[in-house]
Amino acid sequence: MKLPKIPPLHVETMEETTKHVNQLTKPLGSLGQLEQIAIRLAGIQGKKIPDVSRKAVIVMCGDHGVARSGVSAYPPEVTGLMIHNFVQGKAAINVLARLAGAEVHVVDVGSYLSEVPKQVINKKVRKGTRHFAEEEAMTEEETIQAIEVGIEVVEQLKQKGVQLLAVGEMGIGNTTIATALAAVFTQKSVSELAGRGTGINDHALQQKIEVIEAALERHQPNPDQPLRVLSQLGGLEVAGMAGVYIGAAAAGIPVMVDGVISTVAALLAVKMEPSVRNYLFASHLSVEPAHAVLLDALGLQPIIQAGLRLGEASGAALAFPMFDAAVAIVREMATFADLGLPSPK
Ligand SMILES: Cc1cc2ncn([C@H]3O[C@H](COP(=O)(O)O)[C@@H](O)[C@H]3O)c2cc1C
Numbered sequence: 001m002k003l004p005k006i007p008p009l010h011v012e013t014m015e016e017t018t019k020h021v022n023q024l025t026k027p028l029g030s031l032g033q034l035e036q037i038a039i040r041l042a043g044i045q046g047k048k049i050p051d052v053s054r055k056a057v058i059v060m061c062g063d064h065g066v067a068r069s070g071v072s073a074y075p076p077e078v079t080g081l082m083i084h085n086f087v088q089g090k091a092a093i094n095v096l097a098r099l100a101g102a103e104v105h106v107v108d109v110g111s112y113l114s115e116v117p118k119q120v121i122n123k124k125v126r127k128g129t130r131h132f133a134e135e136e137a138m139t140e141e142e143t144i145q146a147i148e149v150g151i152e153v154v155e156q157l158k159q160k161g162v163q164l165l166a167v168g169e170m171g172i173g174n175t176t177i178a179t180a181l182a183a184v185f186t187q188k189s190v191s192e193l194a195g196r197g198t199g200i201n202d203h204a205l206q207q208k209i210e211v212i213e214a215a216l217e218r219h220q221p222n223p224d225q226p227l228r229v230l231s232q233l234g235g236l237e238v239a240g241m242a243g244v245y246i247g248a249a250a251a252g253i254p255v256m257v258d259g260v261i262s263t264v265a266a267l268l269a270v271k272m273e274p275s276v277r278n279y280l281f282a283s284h285l286s287v288e289p290a291h292a293v294l295l296d297a298l299g300l301q302p303i304i305q306a307g308l309r310l311g312e313a314s315g316a317a318l319a320f321p322m323f324d325a326a327v328a329i330v331r332e333m334a335t336f337a338d339l340g341l342p343s344p345k
């Protein structure tokens, strides 16, 4: 698959912003991650004082064949019900995005719904993936189509003037998929990585581990072939999210990674095109055991640790105000020179 070109960061602007941040009236480095965020945003936008006032959240939705194997605490119908909930503005992500002043775009890339509400961006590639322990979850063509959905959605948001993106998902069964993908790319054991997702009991957790191991045994996925691994294991919303990261990087838009499923999609995107990494920010650390391992593999530092385990881009929306804060610091704080004092350096 041919991927769009990704612009490099504006290194000189980053140096300029770093210099400015170091002259602000505070001990050097004392605003921690806020400083790093401001500097990287400046590098992405090529502006000493970046602007992220227009924010958008993308929720990629898809269903999974493996959901019929007792791996989730909830039935697959919940994916479709939540799509309706999103467009009514009543889900967690709607509440949190409203607080952060961000718009929410719901994309159906593969749910079981036959009738998709008109407010949803309907880009369904197929109704759910195939069961990954029985056959390949998606064909290569379906996988590429789903990635392209993500790229196209970002292109449209770029035209509307969106300056900061967050991406999350909805798809019952998708922590099973994310754990399988994490096992392939981190080389850790499935039992170390598997978590309770929506809140499964010990018996279901054992079933989840076994079905993932069966899928890995069947496909023997090769971590050096990310597109192929994505076809083998799924899912459609994971591919869609990988497309969002690639599209955001190509469009020069910073993009916030959410929980374990969106983070594994980010790792896939980076495996496909390493320079995507420059555009990624991590919002929070999920309770799912695979999340810390995946963030580590990406070299990303989460901002929030609050026991979150939801998805939908909820953690990412919660982290949005940190980005406003990072920009406001650079824009509004006095420098030592303003106080008539010499700068520390
Ligand atoms: C009502 C409801 C709303 C959700 N919003 C996100 N998820 C989260 O839970 C699912 C993954 O967990 P598992 O692999 O255990 O099925 C995904 O849909 C994820 O986004 C939800 C789950 C439920 C039940």
Ligand SMILES: O=C(O)c1cccnc1
Pocket: 175, 196, 197, 198, 258, 259, 260, 261, 286, 287, 288, 291, 308, 309, 310, 311, 312
């Ligand atoms: O880490 C997440 O985002 C997550 C955890 C459990 C269920 N759904 C999502």
